[in-house]
Amino acid sequence: MKRIALFAIGAMVLLTGCQNKVKNNPQAPEGKIGGGLVETTDTVPMPIFLMSRLPYLEMHYWTNVEEPMREGDEDEEWFVSYHAAWERQEAFRHRASQYTHLITNYSDLPIKFFDEVLKDPDGNTPSIGQLHGRDQIPSLCARYKLVNQLEEENEAYGIVAVTDSYLQTRRKAELTAEYEEGEEMGPLPESIVTKLEKRYGMKASRSLWYHTIDGRYIQGCLQFEGEYKDAPADQWGTKRCLALEVIADSSEVYAYEVLGYYSSENEYGWNVDDEGIYINVYIHTAYEGPNGLEFCYTRSAPESLAVGMAYLRDGKYVLDQYDIYQYMIDEEIPLWKSDIAELNKLYHDAAAEEGKDVVLSKYAHCFFDLENEWVWMRDKEDQHGGIFIRKDGHFQLVGLETPQIKPKEMNRDYKIFYVQFEGPIDSTTYSKQVFAYKDGEEIEEFTCQLEDGEVTECRMDGRPLSPVEGKAYLDNLPEPEEITAYFHDPDSEY
Numbered sequence: 001m002k003r004i005a006l007f008a009i010g011a012m013v014l015l016t017g018c019q020n021k022v023k024n025n026p027q028a029p030e031g032k033i034g035g036g037l038v039e040t041t042d043t044v045p046m047p048i049f050l051m052s053r054l055p056y057l058e059m060h061y062w063t064n065v066e067e068p069m070r071e072g073d074e075d076e077e078w079f080v081s082y083h084a085a086w087e088r089q090e091a092f093r094h095r096a097s098q099y100t101h102l103i104t105n106y107s108d109l110p111i112k113f114f115d116e117v118l119k120d121p122d123g124n125t126p127s128i129g130q131l132h133g134r135d136q137i138p139s140l141c142a143r144y145k146l147v148n149q150l151e152e153e154n155e156a157y158g159i160v161a162v163t164d165s166y167l168q169t170r171r172k173a174e175l176t177a178e179y180e181e182g183e184e185m186g187p188l189p190e191s192i193v194t195k196l197e198k199r200y201g202m203k204a205s206r207s208l209w210y211h212t213i214d215g216r217y218i219q220g221c222l223q224f225e226g227e228y229k230d231a232p233a234d235q236w237g238t239k240r241c242l243a244l245e246v247i248a249d250s251s252e253v254y255a256y257e258v259l260g261y262y263s264s265e266n267e268y269g270w271n272v273d274d275e276g277i278y279i280n281v282y283i284h285t286a287y288e289g290p291n292g293l294e295f296c297y298t299r300s301a302p303e304s305l306a307v308g309m310a311y312l313r314d315g316k317y318v319l320d321q322y323d324i325y326q327y328m329i330d331e332e333i334p335l336w337k338s339d340i341a342e343l344n345k346l347y348h349d350a351a352a353e354e355g356k357d358v359v360l361s362k363y364a365h366c367f368f369d370l371e372n373e374w375v376w377m378r379d380k381e382d383q384h385g386g387i388f389i390r391k392d393g394h395f396q397l398v399g400l401e402t403p404q405i406k407p408k409e410m411n412r413d414y415k416i417f418y419v420q421f422e423g424p425i426d427s428t429t430y431s432k433q434v435f436a437y438k439d440g441e442e443i444e445e446f447t448c449q450l451e452d453g454e455v456t457e458c459r460m461d462g463r464p465l466s467p468v469e470g471k472a473y474l475d476n477l478p479e480p481e482e483i484t485a486y487f488h489d490p491d492s493e494y
Contacts, residue, residue, distance in 0.1 A: 044169050045095045047162045047285075047296050049307040049322070050102065050111075050144060051131060057102065057111060058141040059161070062129045062323040063089055065118065065140070085323060096142050101167060103285050104158035105175045110147040111161060117141050121336040122490075131305060131325045136333045160284045160296045170287035173295075176212045178220075185210060188220045192248050196222055196255060200230075202242065206277075213286045217293060218248040221280035222255075227262045241268040243278035245310075247293075247317050254317035256310075271301035281310065281319070303327055332365040333373055339395070340490065343377050346397045347386045358384040364485035368409060368419070372440040374398075376407070376485050387419050391440040398435055398442075408480035410434075420480050428452055434477065446473060 050057035063086045070079055093116075102109040117138050120126045126138040144161065179185040187193065188207040197204055205225035212218055223243045231240035238261065245256040258278065260270035269276045279301050286295035292312045297319070299306040308321035335343075344360050351358065360377040366387070368374050378385035378401070385401035399421045401407055410418035421433045429451050436444035448458030448470045458470030465473070 044165045045091070045098060045163045046309055047103075047160050047166065048092055048099055049159050049296070049298070050161050051159070052157050053135045054157075055145060055149075056114065057144040057146070057157070057161070058117075058139065059092065059096075059144070060129065060131065060325060061089055061093075061140040061142075062325070064125065064128065065089075065093070088322065093142065095163070098163040098165070099144070099161040100164060101162050102144075102146070102158045103160045103162055105285060107158065109150070109158070111144045112147055114143040114145045117143060120334075121338060127328075129323065129325050130328045132328045132331060134331055134333055137328075137331060158284065159298070170289045170294075173214045173286040173288055173293070175283060175286050175295075176215070178209045178212060185220075188222060188246065189218065189248075192218065192246065192253055193222060195253050196244060196246070199255075200224065200228075200242070202226065202228065207246075208280060210280060211283050211286075213283075213293065213295070214288070216249060218246075219283060220246050221278060222246055223278045226265070228259065231259055239263070241270075243270060245281055245317065245319065247312060249312075254312060254315070256317045256319050271303070273302040283310075330370075333390075335363050335375065335490065337490070340377075342395055343375070343386070343388055346388065346395060347377065347400070350386075350397050351384075351400060360385060361491075362487045362489045364487045366409075366483055366485055368411065368437075372437075376483065376487075378487060389437065389440060398437075399433060407483060409483045410478040410480050412478050418477065418480075432474070446470075448474070
């Protein structure tokens with residue numbers, strides 16, 4: 001059985017600033033998706049979406065947990081929208097323990113509410129609405145666990161969580177994918193495309209037939225070419241392009257309009273970096289509910305992920321977007337106060353006498369290689385410091401920095417990375433140390449003394465080398481370069 005991981009669905013801060021939420025939304029430039037709760041008398045809790053960061057499954061929050069309050073001349077429309085988003089989140093939070101099923105198209109795995117993550121290790125509010133590529137970075141969320149721990153490689157972990165009452169009031173619909181994994185999807189039936197072209201008076205440039213539901217409904221998307229001249233006008237005269245989310249039921253064809261930005265025949269799109277290709281919704285589970293067809297969807301753009309419910313209601317196809325999460329890729333793992341205390345201890349355990357009273361107060365991540373986490377800690381005066389590497393969650397000191405000894409970077413073939421510490425070369429006698437690392441492990445430690453530029457004595461991993469061997473080693477090293485580092489003081493404001 002295939003494992004469905006969230007990050008394999010497509011590409012995986014919700015935009016927390018109020019103006020950012022409206023102006024910088026990379027998923028819905030048209031401002032249509034996510035217009036608020038669907039009007040319904042159904043009191044059954046709707047599904048939620050869990051991001052897999054095993055051993056936990058996390059429902060990431062999209063607002064702070066505190067109720068938003070009006071401030072000054074805040075935009076009324078934005079405040080109403082933001083408060084509605086908070087109300088939806090609160091409804092989910094207060095029912096958190098009721099979500100006991102993790103659903104896929106072919107499985108129902110029991111889960112249980114575990115806890116909430118409301119603070120990071122430093123006692124501050126964690127990131128909100130962000131999907132991190134590194135599990136070590138906490139998010140504001142509710143956490144769940146599988147009741148039965150399963151073989152990760154052999155089981156399918158879903159993304160949709162529902163309550164008992166949801167399953168008791170719905171019939172699960174059969175969801176059939178009209179494509180094979182890794183294969184290109186076929187187009188919608190010609191009759192549907194022709195009907196939509198006639199309805200909108202535009203020529204379709206592409207369409208996709210994504211799913212068939214219960215052997216009855218056809219679900220997919222259609223993208224028109226050119227400018228959508230019948231789009232609603234705005235005060236800026238914005239030109240639009242048009243894509244449709246499509247549901248067909250026999251001869252009835254329902255369409256949900258998604259407006260993009262049109263600049264020219266070769267410049268238009270719906271999302272950041274979408275290259276002019278509309279990215280359709282993906283159905284995870286579908287149901288026949290008391291009011292008709294409904295399904296849980298995600299829409300994964302290159303830099304963000306939207307989650308929500310879709311409905312056929314009163315002859316209309318409605319997408320009720322819960323909200324949008326932003327993918328955070330290749331982030332630096334933050335250093336918490338406990339990490340900084342550990343690095344200071346490692347430094348003081350190894351520092352020379354002159355550095356015993358030094359406090360390392362700022363840090364930078366050094367990208368000597370992309371597979372390992374390198375950290376450079378320094379004091380405020382940039383005189384003393386240390387280079388560290390974190391391997392399997394544990395730090396180790398690589399080398400010290402003093403006013404006389406400064407680190408430099410060297411690498412060869414992007415496989416072996418060196419950090420070099422050397423004394424002032426303007427003196428007649430100075431020393432060099434070279435630490436070679438591969439795959440996060442130290443593989444060489446070379447030290448030597450030089451007088452008037454000539455090697456006098458040297459050692460490799462504690463073993464003596466002749467001056468000739470030492471010179472040959474130095475001559476074969478890559479050229480040392482200054483380390484690029486952007487230091488951050490954890491106690492300062494960003």
